[in-house]
Amino acid sequence: MLEQQIIISGVGGQGVLFITRLLAEAAIQKGHSVLTAETHGMAQRGGTVISHLKVGPFTSPMIRPAQADGLLALKADNFLQHGMYLKNSGWTVVNGSANAVIEIPGTAYRADADAVACKLGAPRSVNLVLLGAALGMKADSLFCSIEDIRTVLTGRFGNKKDLLKASHQALEKGFETQRH
């Protein structure tokens, strides 16, 4: 039975909760059980925000240290804080903007999601760009594909054409970053 544990972290306002939900909904769509643990409340005002996502037959919403299969870090410095959740074989996709001074191990994949989002004229779409990058880079080890996330977005924004188009675009631009 499929089991995947993923940490998604960033800063309040970046949309960590949103991409956690997209992934969780994709899991349900594919017939998996899913549990998440999220940060709400005061920390959402610009503080560190972390989501735990567990796909498969789990009973606890939280990931124990050294158990995560993957880490999606919307801020580079989140890696220092949350890298300890990763298994030895775990993967990392980190938003590595040019001005980030954090040292990230060689196995990690960096995508400059801030730059891509700004170029799209949608600085708030950093979350979708990075999710797209993860889907491109980890196509073989993630429980879902970019098509699955597109379907979830369509279900969500089906009647808001502009928003849907913009989200698909952000996701795709992120997806493409791993080819360069």
Add this chain to the structure above:
Amino acid sequence: MELTGKILMLGNEAIARGLLESGCEITTSYPGTPSSEILSSFIDQKRRLSYPGHSQWAINEKVAFEIAYAGAMTGLRAAVSMKQVGLNVASDPLMSAAYMGTKGGFVIISADDPGPHSSQTEQDSRLMAMAAKIPVLDPESPRQAKEMIATAYAISEKFKIPVMLRPTTRVCHARQDIQPETIPASERVADFEKNPARWAATPKFRFQLHQELEDKLTALAGYADTAPVRVNEAASGPKALVVSGVAAGHAKEILRARGLWETVPLYQVLQPFPLHQEFIARLIGKYEEILIIEETAPVIEMQFADRHRTRGKLTGRVPRVGELLPEKIEEIVCETAGLTYDKTETPSVPGRRPTLCAGCPHRASFFAIRKAAPKAIYTSDIGCYTLGLNLGAVDTVLCMGAAIGQAAGFYHSYKHREKRPDIIATIGDSTFFHAGIPALVDAVAQKVRFVLVILDNRTTAMTGNQPTPATGDGIEDTGVDIATLVNGCGVKFCREQDPYQMDAFIELVGEAVAFSRENGPAVVISKHPCIIDPRYKDTHPPRVAVEVADTCDGCMYCIQRFECPALSMEGDKVRIDKMLCNGCGICLSVCPKESIRKR
């Protein structure tokens, strides 16, 4: 909502769904993390379904409790939800309602916050249930929380007793795939049967009601439907593990992961109070050691009268403070089972601290307050504006409404001294309504010389922009006018000002301070809507583009005193982060060297 298949639900949404599926028609709440989404989700789902009944955000938890409880007295099913410290506010009606009992099912949902993540305390609402003598259910997951709503109504009506559901943050703010069930058509009609001996009982009758309550508890401690569950039937061993709440979810995974599923009998308590008597006797008779893991107080553990075999918070095996994270539980279980546990080093990296949003009107108010009265004592309160801490404009935060009561206490403590400090209290609009009004009336009666700044951003922002009594239901000001209320309290100085007009606001706070030194309370209402509340998104002034001139000498005044997330140091000069800047333009008034200017 048609019954498609499983859908992703937040724990709080699952609780709301459970209320609908149980036919609950009266729902009230006061917002507070982690409970807030229960009522907002209920209202959302109700609108979509054209479901009958009454739902509302009340002025505070006590009033919310009383409204919902009266609904249950008429025979309807009712629920009130709040966070754990909200239950303190509602504890007066809670204790009494336990004696009087109920006719329609009445469920009190009190969400605890072990950690704490977003609260003043880690208190355990199950202890409040014990104090009130009502049963409490302790869900492990969103799915179980939804199921327990049905159980809660069943026992509430069977035993005619209010029932508490106590979810924690990890249940409220977990999401899970959940199958919605059908929502029954309402068949109930409100029918209040007068019975003063019960509903208006004098002490003589209260004694009798107390006796009845004890009898109900005795029956509940033997009630089969809520008895503890043996999770791993086949396991046998000399040491048992007893868990409740989210610790149960953690423990199930850990026993499997550590190969203990066959050797450590696991019991999940669904109803921590009253704990089933037969269960206690059976475990004491059967096991050499009983490890009890629960959050946050030892409620189950203390009901084991014979404790020579129990291990838990009372014996020091389980920590008494903080959230019981799964890794902590793994460590404790391994210790009990004689296994080694390799602790993962957790880096001591401080996370980012929360901060007021860029463009938040509170930031402008706090900056002005420090400018106008730099040496004052600043009492403050519960809400986003607690983060005025970062600007050095908040000295105290105690509980809802305490900014005003504490301001009075400071005044009385200093009043016979030759030199008295100025005192400035800050409180949000929603918090002022919640618990500030009686304190303000008291301050007027006692001629307390202080300034109260009511930070009126037309919303309850921190918890997700719920309405306040001043906003009514929409953007139209159909609600209660704060200035009229302040005047009605007898305050002789009450003026309103938009803090975005920085110079005028500083001057007004200065005037208020001068007035208060001679005359008693002065009130300034700082009026500017919350910048992240979608209701007000078209009401903000046009964005001002700002830049930092070459004259910036990197003195850091703006960063330290204004603390806007869009301002940071880059090399020896301040930089404005265009991705974060909200264009409020307040920083133009902040730089002492006028190096921040319009672009």
